[in-house]
Amino acid sequence: MRKSERSAAKGELLLRCHLCPHLCELRKGDFGRCGVRQNMDGAIRLPFAGHVATIALDPIEKKPLYHYMPGHQVLSLGFLGCNLACRFCQNWTISQSVKEAPSSPPKALSALELVGLLDQYAATGCVGVAYTYSEPVVWYEYLMELGTAVKEAGYHNILVTNGFINARPWKDLLGVIDAVNVDVKGFTEAFYQDVCDGSLEPVVRNVEAAVTAGLHVEVTYLVIPGGTDDPATFLAFAKWLRSLDPNIALHLNRYYPNYRMSVPPTPKKTLLKLKEKAMQELNNVYLGNIWVPGASDSYCSNCGQRLVRREGYRTQNEGLTALGNCKRCKTESGIILRRNPRKGER
Ligand code: SF4
Numbered sequence: 144m145r146k147s148e149r150s151a152a153k154g155e156l157l158l159r160c161h162l163c164p165h166l167c168e169l170r171k172g173d174f175g176r177c178g179v180r181q182n183m184d185g186a187i188r189l190p191f192a193g194h195v196a197t198i199a200l201d202p203i204e205k206k207p208l209y210h211y212m213p214g215h216q217v218l219s220l221g222f223l224g225c226n227l228a229c230r231f232c233q234n235w236t237i238s239q240s241v242k243e244a245p246s247s248p249p250k251a252l253s254a255l256e257l258v259g260l261l262d263q264y265a266a267t268g269c270v271g272v273a274y275t276y277s278e279p280v281v282w283y284e285y286l287m288e289l290g291t292a293v294k295e296a297g298y299h300n301i302l303v304t305n306g307f308i309n310a311r312p313w314k315d316l317l318g319v320i321d322a323v324n325v326d327v328k329g330f331t332e333a334f335y336q337d338v339c340d341g342s343l344e345p346v347v348r349n350v351e352a353a354v355t356a357g358l359h360v361e362v363t364y365l366v367i368p369g370g371t372d373d374p375a376t377f378l379a380f381a382k383w384l385r386s387l388d389p390n391i392a393l394h395l396n397r398y399y400p401n402y403r404m405s406v407p408p409t410p411k412k413t414l415l416k417l418k419e420k421a422m423q424e425l426n427n428v429y430l431g432n433i434w435v436p437g438a439s440d441s442y443c444s445n446c447g448q449r450l451v452r453r454e455g456y457r458t459q460n461e462g463l464t465a466l467g468n469c470k471r472c473k474t475e476s477g478i479i480l481r482r483n484p485r486k487g488e489r
Contacts, residue, residue: 271299
């Protein structure tokens with residue numbers, strides 16, 4: 144990452160953080176908009192690095208990742224803070240906690256301890272770590288340290304992110320990440336600016352960069368009534384994803400009121416309508432945060448054979464060969480059943 148730069152304004156020495164598009168200019172002692180990076184001792188630092196907010200063993204489907212190592216577990220690490228301020232945030236108690244709410248005390252976790260936990264849980268089907276819950280990328284240096292140790296130990300690194308980070312650190316981060324889910328909050332600049340305190344363009348660029356780099360990429364989109372459910376905008380979003388890869392897995396999630404947004408939950412019929420629209424462009428569109436029989440299952444794009452059945456976070460391989468092809472017509476599904484992260488396979 145480019146070094147933080149110094150500038151003098153009103154006679155005061157400011158440091159600029161180049162990690163995300165906010166490019167915060169910080170006076171001595173100031174924290175950035177993410178609430179975790181600070182101008183400290185003449186550099187931008189993470190005063191609480193070495194600590195995580197939560198640790199939990201989760202099904203990989205919960206991230207959500209449906210096309211990567213289905214049926215396995217990952218050790219989820221949650222971090223305080225976020226560089227966006229989405230009014231509908233479902234994880235605001237940790238993402239915004241450093242800014243405005245009390246939080247539970249962070250837990251110390253070194254890279255060595257993390258690898259020790261992975262060794263301990265490997266027998267239960269745990270294949271790696273998911274950096275998740277709020278926004279991991281603002282912990283960039285700590286993330287790189289953990290991710291490098293995890294990869295060297297032969298485990299998978301999974302990133303669940305808003306994708307709001309500058310191009311250079313994103314490129315470097317992708318070097319240690321095996322699979323990513325990017326939460327695209329909406330598909331207009333106005334929505335990002337008015338509701339999320341961010342911008343869309345860097346997110347679009349970063350999803351494209353991850354696909355180009357050959358990473359396993361899935362995308363989440365929260366359908367908010369009156370916010371992100373406009374059919375024309377949604378169609379443009381689906382067409383953009385198609386231009387990247389028609390097999391990309393898109394998770395359409397139901398919104399529930401939370402944090403600073405109180406509009407009622409997304410109607411089921413809106414989700415079904417948008418799913419149908421997206422399926423005109425994409426082969427794999429799933430509904431989340433709502434139970435609709437069959438809406439979370441994977442089907443062969445060629446012959447329609449059900450490949451994976453999902454109920455809640457339980458998965459059952461019904462129609463995949465060991466190589467991830469359709470058992471009936473042998474078409475490649477794009478679902479990765481196994482991979483050795485140590486070999487850096489893409
Ligand atoms: S990562 Fe944090 S400190 Fe750095 S520019 Fe973004 S919001 Fe500001």
